[in-house]
Amino acid sequence: MSTNTIAAAAVAPKGRRRGGPPRRRPDRSQSIMGYTFSGGYGLLLLAFGVLPTLYAIFLAFTKNGSFVGFDNFVKVFGDYRFLPAVQHVAIYLVVWLVSLTLLVVLLALIVHAVRARWLSTSVRFLYYIPGALAGASSVMLWLFLLDPTVSPVSGVLNAMGLxxxxxxxxxxxxxxxxxxxxxxTGAGGWIVIMFGALNNISTEVMEAARIDGAGAVKTAWYIQIPLLRKWIAYMGIMSLAAGTQLFVEPRVLSQASKGVVPPDYSLNQLAYLYAFRQSDFNGSAAISLLLLVVAVALAAFFVFRGGLFDRE
Incomplete structure (x- = not known):
């Protein structure tokens, strides 16, 4: 390296990168706006996320303000309703996550393969419409669909012996x-997200696969699905978090069926009964903390197995 090059590097502006354009510092107004938006979210997270969690941890290990160790957890484990509720939620999560992953990825690949733009857009819009309904509203709609005496699909239900x-x-x-x-209610949004992720796959990669003679199935299996791994992991984490909080659906069905669906079907329902039927907020907090620990552990599994934070 010549002396002139060294001297030029020494007197180069501080914000300039070697061999590239100078770095532009963010405008002050942009920084203020960024801190404003993130600060608002931070306050809401602190008020409705962190503080309630800390209070639940306090309740889970105390009784009448006194530290009792794991007594509340032992009481919850000994409840005859606890293990059936765990089994119900576990079975639901397995069926839900497996079917969601398979069907969402398959439908996203099918929609992405549609060449007619208007048809692809229309199908994605139809997929997304049910997600606009709130959980309770969708369950009310399904009350009619599940009743063979008034359901428009009563023929299907009768054929199944219902x-x-x-x-x-x-x-x-x-x-x-x-x-x-x-x-x-929720798959349509994930189909749209997967469709967007498929659009981000390099056209050169897809074109190379076609030149090599790979058909649609091999292209999906060896190229598209592996490149969707992070998005599938993200979907699994979010769906897992929602699935462990199963509450609205069994509660509405319990009220509609007049007790055929038990009021303690899920862990969230059991925690609700502890808090508002038995006035045992400590036991309710113990159940909530158990749900949090399990959800975090399973989410960590999805993160590391799915390579969610791996850099390409």
Whole structure:
């Protein structure tokens, strides 16, 4: 390196990178706006996320203000309703996450393969419409769909041997029913997200696959799905978090079926009964903390297995 080059590097502006354009510092107004938006979110997260979590941790390990160790957890584990609720939620999560992953990825690939732009846009819009309905509203709609006496799909229900609402919402059918309801309300948004991720795959990569003679199935299996891994992991984390909080659907069905669906079907329902029927907020907090720990552990599994934060 010559002396002139060294001297030029020594007197170069501080914000200039070697061999590239100078760095532009963010405008002060942009920085203020960024801190304003993130600060508002931070305050809401602190008020409605961090502080309630800390208070729940305090309640879970105390009784009447005194530290009791794991007594509240032992009491919850000994409750005859706890293990059935765990089993119900676990079965639902397995059915929900497996079906969501397979169907969302498959439908996103099909929509992405549609060449007619108007048709692809229309299908994505139709997929997304159910997501505009709130959870309680969608469950109310499904109350009519699940009743063979008034359902527009009563023929299908009768063909399955379901002739009354009570038969339809039996305990054995609930994981499938909750999966169908959750898929109907939430899968459309994930299909749109996966479609956007597929559009970000390099056209050169896709063109190279076609030149090599790869068909649609091989291209999807060896190129598109591996490149969707991070998005699939993200979908799994968010869907897992929502699935462990199962509450609205079984509660509404319990009220509609007059107790056929038990009021303690899910862990969230059991925590609700502890808090507002038994006035035992410490036991309710213990159940909530258990749900949090399990959800965080499973989310960590998705993060590391899915390479969510790996850099390409």
């Amino acid at each position: 002739h009354t609402f009570v038969q339809t919402v039996s305990i054995d059918n609930l994981p499938i029913i909750f999966t169908v309801i959750a898929f109907w």
